[in-house]
Amino acid sequence: MPEARVILKNPSGLHARPAAVFVQAANGFTADIILQRDGKEANGKSILAVMGLGAKCGTELVIRAEGEDADQALVTLVELVQAGLGEAS
Amino acid sequence: MLKGIAAAPGIGIGPVYLLELKPGQEESHNNQFLNGSEEVKAELARLEEAIGRAKRDLEELANRTRQEIGEAEAGIFNAHILMLTDPTFIASVKEKIKVEKKKAARAVEEIAEAIASSFAVLDDDLFRERAADIRDVAARLLDNLAVGSRRALELKAGSIVVARELTPSLTANFSRNTVAGIATEIGGPTSHTAIMARALGIPAVLGVQGLMNQARDGELAIIDGSAGVVYLNPGSELLEEYKKKKAVLEAGRRDSKYAGPARTRDGRHIEVAANIRNAAEVKMALEHGAGGVGLFRTEFLFMNREEPPGEEEQLQAYKEVVAAFQGKPVVVRTLDVGGDKPLPYLNPGHEENPFLGLRGLRLCLARQELFKTQLKALLRAASYGNLKIMFPMVTTLEEIRQAKKIMAEARMELEANGLTVSHVETGIMIEVPAAALMADVLAREVDFFSIGTNDLAQYTLAVDRGNERVAGMYDACHPAVLRLIDVTVKAAHRYGKWVGLCGELGSEVDAAPLLVGLGLDEISMSPVFIPPMKEAVNKIAYHEARELVRRLLELPGPGEVRVALSK
Numbered sequence: 270m271p272e273a274r275v276i277l278k279n280p281s282g283l284h285a286r287p288a289a290v291f292v293q294a295a296n297g298f299t300a301d302i303i304l305q306r307d308g309k310e311a312n313g314k315s316i317l318a319v320m321g322l323g324a325k326c327g328t329e330l331v332i333r334a335e336g337e338d339a340d341q342a343l344v345t346l347v348e349l350v351q352a353g354l355g356e357a358s
Numbered sequence: 359m360l361k362g363i364a365a366a367p368g369i370g371i372g373p374v375y376l377l378e379l380k381p382g383q384e385e386s387h388n389n390q391f392l393n394g395s396e397e398v399k400a401e402l403a404r405l406e407e408a409i410g411r412a413k414r415d416l417e418e419l420a421n422r423t424r425q426e427i428g429e430a431e432a433g434i435f436n437a438h439i440l441m442l443t444d445p446t447f448i449a450s451v452k453e454k455i456k457v458e459k460k461k462a463a464r465a466v467e468e469i470a471e472a473i474a475s476s477f478a479v480l481d482d483d484l485f486r487e488r489a490a491d492i493r494d495v496a497a498r499l500l501d502n503l504a505v506g507s508r509r510a511l512e513l514k515a516g517s518i519v520v521a522r523e524l525t526p527s528l529t530a531n532f533s534r535n536t537v538a539g540i541a542t543e544i545g546g547p548t549s550h551t552a553i554m555a556r557a558l559g560i561p562a563v564l565g566v567q568g569l570m571n572q573a574r575d576g577e578l579a580i581i582d583g584s585a586g587v588v589y590l591n592p593g594s595e596l597l598e599e600y601k602k603k604k605a606v607l608e609a610g611r612r613d614s615k616y617a618g619p620a621r622t623r624d625g626r627h628i629e630v631a632a633n634i635r636n637a638a639e640v641k642m643a644l645e646h647g648a649g650g651v652g653l654f655r656t657e658f659l660f661m662n663r664e665e666p667p668g669e670e671e672q673l674q675a676y677k678e679v680v681a682a683f684q685g686k687p688v689v690v691r692t693l694d695v696g697g698d699k700p701l702p703y704l705n706p707g708h709e710e711n712p713f714l715g716l717r718g719l720r721l722c723l724a725r726q727e728l729f730k731t732q733l734k735a736l737l738r739a740a741s742y743g744n745l746k747i748m749f750p751m752v753t754t755l756e757e758i759r760q761a762k763k764i765m766a767e768a769r770m771e772l773e774a775n776g777l778t779v780s781h782v783e784t785g786i787m788i789e790v791p792a793a794a795l796m797a798d799v800l801a802r803e804v805d806f807f808s809i810g811t812n813d814l815a816q817y818t819l820a821v822d823r824g825n826e827r828v829a830g831m832y833d834a835c836h837p838a839v840l841r842l843i844d845v846t847v848k849a850a851h852r853y854g855k856w857v858g859l860c861g862e863l864g865s866e867v868d869a870a871p872l873l874v875g876l877g878l879d880e881i882s883m884s885p886v887f888i889p890p891m892k893e894a895v896n897k898i899a900y901h902e903a904r905e906l907v908r909r910l911l912e913l914p915g916p917g918e919v920r921v922a923l924s925k
Contacts, residue, residue, distance in 0.1 A: 278851070280851050280852075280853075280854040280855075281854055282482065282485070284485060284488060285433075285434065285437040285488055285491055285550075286430070286433040286434065286436075286437055288437065288440075289433060289436050289437035289440050290433075292440050293436070293440065312445070312446060314445060315444050315445055315446040315447075316437060316440040316441055316444055317441060317444045317446055317447055317473055317492070318444075318446055320477070320485065320488055321473075321476060321477070323480045323482060323485050325482065326851070326852060326854060327852060352624075352900070352901050352904075353626075355433070355624075355625055
């Protein structure tokens with residue numbers, strides 16, 4: 270299962286709005302997306318699970334993807350997190 | 359008087375509208391169980407339909423919020439849509455219906471409550487407050503499950519809405535015309551209700567304990583959203599005082615041709631603010647569409663006179679500016695003078711090298727009475743709007759701590775005299791290279807930074823730009839200066855603090871991609887440059903600007919930076 274690591278830059282962490290941006294993008298892929306933080310796992314297509322990680326600014330996130338478009342999903346999602354998920358970073 | 363959290367600035371006066379929310383409660387308290395697979399099937403279908411209706415409501419609300427309030431606020435409802443249609447949430451609710459044979463409403467309530475409680479234990483306010491969003495989404499779904507529709511609010515124009523807790527959806531439906539103020543028992547400054555109230559310009563005080571017990575429907579109330587206090591059934595004297603305060607605030611409200619915020623093509627909001635020196639420049643700043651004041655230079659109040667202005671005189675001067683901006687941020691820089699800008703009554707004595715001498719905050723810490731008088735005037739003026747205090751020429755952590763100590767004393771002395779002082783954001787200017795390099799340490803001590811590029815460039819390049827023999831070496835676009843700005847912005851953001859820039863570099867419209875790409879949250883400049891700067895920012899894509907800055911930081915000198923920017 271391909272995976273990528275990325276540091277969360279959002280000053281207030283992965284709260285509702287940035288989480289929504291992430292989940293919306295994840296929903297655009299058929300691959301299953303798993304988001305991991307300090308060993309905690311979340312379904313990347315569930316905003317409640319993603320927010321439930323309680324990831325703060327500076328946290329390392331591991332994104333894993335499995336399915337047909339997994340590689341593309343990883344590239345897109347990593348870029349999105351690096352760009353601040355639609356927020357000031 | 360009841361104290362709460364100052365969540366949205368401004369003053370509201372009007373009759374209390376007691377709002378008691380019981381969304382779909384009867385429905386969810388129905389303890390009946392489903393009988394047989396047919397009823398389960400029907401209940402699942404009812405759930406799907408209700409989710410569909412709730413989703414359409416939210417989409418409409420998101421659209422309306424985008425048009426009437428803003429993109430960032432609309433994002434709250436996009437998040438709500440995703441919560442409503444969350445696969446984990448829906449699967450758990452269906453499970454309860456199928457296995458435990460519970461009615462949909464009860465299943466929704468139980469699951470939502472379980473999720474909300476799991477958020478409530480996270481060690482961060484921002485996440486904890488998301489529990490309120492989940493309850494809001496659940497309430498909407500419950501309303502759609504209930505027979506009959508959601509109870510419409512019958513608000514009289516100019517009401518003060520008093521509730522235990524408000525949901526973002528309800529708040530988004532308020533307007534400044536119908537709601538004069540908001541007070542709730544539950545909620546903090548980062549709750550979505552607070553964000554929405556600020557965006558709508560409705561004064562709000564949240565987290566007021568004992569509010570629901572004491573407020574009576576229809577009774578007069580005053581909301582002071584800047585001080586974070588609520589007065590129920592105020593006396594006539596207090597009422598008159600607040601009416602006057604409110605009139606002062608409203609006199610400053612003006613329309614502007616360039617009123618909109620600056621936003622990059624990919625949606626990053628940049629506050630474009632004005633540098634001003636006195637109340638007379640306020641009009642110009644507002645006419646040019648300033649989103650606030652990024653630098654209010656107070657030294658002009660102290661110049662051309664025999665003795666320093668007293669607390670009352672200063673209060674009048676600050677109040678006028680702060681009130682005129684109607685809750686928009688006004689960053690006031692404390693007295694910034696020294697050997698290079700001497701004041702007769704301060705007489706710092708002759709200095710060989712005034713730029714490296716007793717100036718800015720250093721001088722204020724040496725003249726504490728003078729400093730404290732200014733801080734008192736500023737703390738008092740803060741209740742007229744959104745005032746922030748900024749210390750100039752900071753070099754060390756110790757200086758910040760000393761300044762904050764004097765500010766705490768000023769606050770205590772005011773409070774001892776019976777005055778209510780609101781929380782005031784405190785920041786520092788980054789203009790000394792030592793402060794930029796230590797920004798990660800200093801960021802923990804303050805609420806924001808503002809980068810003064812003129813002095814930062816002079817100190818970094820060791821060039822007096824007033825000395826024509828070396829002035830040619832001065833350029834704020836030198837990569838050495840840009841790297842210090844980069845370090846500062848990154849350090850601040852790591853600690854969730856915002857960063858502005860108020861030097862002359864901020865007036866350079868050609869440098870807009872540089873300013874945006876450095877990640878600045880605010881750019882402050884002479885008012886005349888605001889419209890062209892906004893226009894320039896609107897054309898930039900933030901992710902491209904970031905890429906550009908990454909390359910600029912590697913260039914050998916300012917000439918190369920200028921060439922790259924002109925392309």
